[in-house]
Amino acid sequence: MGDVIAIGPGKVALLEAIRDQGSISAAARSINMSYRRAWVLLQEVNGAMRRPAVLSEHGGESRGGSTLTPEGEAVIRLYRAMEAQAQAACSGEIAALLKLLV
Template sequence: MRVTVADVVAVGPGKVDLLEAIREHGSISAAARSLDMSYRRAWLLLQEINQSMRRPAVLSEHGGEHRGGSTLTPEGEDVIRLYRAIEAQASAACSAEIKALLKLLA
């Protein structure tokens, strides 16, 4: 599922995976590495997410003595929770159609 705001995909599976990886690793660079994604790609995805939201999903501190890091805001946590709940409900509601579609795939 993808949610668009204006002409930008504000939330989709890759962006939610990135948010979960940031929650797990505490930094954009470590999250990007865990997803086999460039730092630049991760940063651009986060920029799209944050610009699409009323409040940012991720807050980052620049490097320095304590080397910075990134954390999810409560809104970022809500994005993950709501997206995964929608996925689960859609999967349950469409299980027959998903099975039929899978029979058509190699």
């Protein structure tokens, strides 16, 4: 994987938007991201996983769409749980840091 960060806040936000919107393009629009950037991030996530986080259907009468796999749902759930635990564990430091900001 080299310098690629497999999972981070932007990628999790994209997965959540795909779950909510049902397509990569609608998800990208909803979080003010270009389709190209969303596609690249999604390729990085799927490429880093044993099983893909998102499955996409292309075109046709139903116009395709994208859905999260159980693994994609697990990524969101686990990332958000870790984020909450980290925030709770560091609440004092976060408060002190915020006092230093304008």
